[in-house]
Amino acid sequence: MSQVVVEISVSLDGYVTGPNVGIDNGLGDGGMALHDWVFHGNDADRAVLDAAFEATGAVVQGRNLFDIIDAPNGWSDEMGYGAKPTGEVNPPIFVVTHAAPGKTRLGDRFHFVTDGVESAVRRAVEVADGKDVNVMGGGQVCHEVLAAGLADVLRLHLAPVVLGAGTRLFPAEAAPPVGLELVECISTPTAQHLTYRVVKEK
Numbered sequence: 200m201s202q203v204v205v206e207i208s209v210s211l212d213g214y215v216t217g218p219n220v221g222i223d224n225g226l227g228d229g230g231m232a233l234h235d236w237v238f239h240g241n242d243a244d245r246a247v248l249d250a251a252f253e254a255t256g257a258v259v260q261g262r263n264l265f266d267i268i269d270a271p272n273g274w275s276d277e278m279g280y281g282a283k284p285t286g287e288v289n290p291p292i293f294v295v296t297h298a299a300p301g302k303t304r305l306g307d308r309f310h311f312v313t314d315g316v317e318s319a320v321r322r323a324v325e326v327a328d329g330k331d332v333n334v335m336g337g338g339q340v341c342h343e344v345l346a347a348g349l350a351d352v353l354r355l356h357l358a359p360v361v362l363g364a365g366t367r368l369f370p371a372e373a374a375p376p377v378g379l380e381l382v383e384c385i386s387t388p389t390a391q392h393l394t395y396r397v398v399k400e401k
Contacts, residue, residue, distance in 0.1 A: 214365035225267035256330025257323035261340035262296035
């Protein structure tokens with residue numbers, strides 16, 4: 200049975216990007232430090248990345264993130280989801296958006312969902328073939344999935360950096376509480392990989 204996994208890299212002060220995010224600055228100023236574990240990590244970091252990729256049957260993401268990865272300086276034709284070569288099997292990606300773009304650079308594995316995050320998660324579960332649905336960002340979509348009670352797992356890759364500003368994972372204003380139970384912690388020099396089970400209200 201598919202699990203819905205919210206998974207994202209985050210700074211010690213709760214930001215998933217630095218400030219001044221744009222098409223050519225997708226992670227914001229200083230935001231690349233959040234993903235040092237992906238590109239400069241050790242064997243334990245790579246094992247975390249590989250395990251998540253292998254477990255994933257479909258992906259949900261927001262439109263802002265899609266626009267960045269579909270831009271000329273975004274994902275390349277050779278490298279895609281999970282920092283894996285596009286020649287490998289890549290999961291379908293459901294993009295939460297108000298309107299689908301007229302054309303895309305990266306092909307037909309993106310599906311645009313205009314009727315909300317719940318619909319995107321439902322459609323992703325339908326095609327995941329029992330594997331995980333990975334909600335990969337941005338921060339707003341990750342929080343929406345958590346706040347709506349749609350997530351089964353929250354996996355944070357906590358980077359040893361304080362960004363000071365940027366895109367928050369959790370909004371500053373009041374939001375619904377989320378109960379969590381820590382089920383795994385993997386510590387490396389570039390990240391604390393924290394996996395929580397979301398405790399659902401009965």
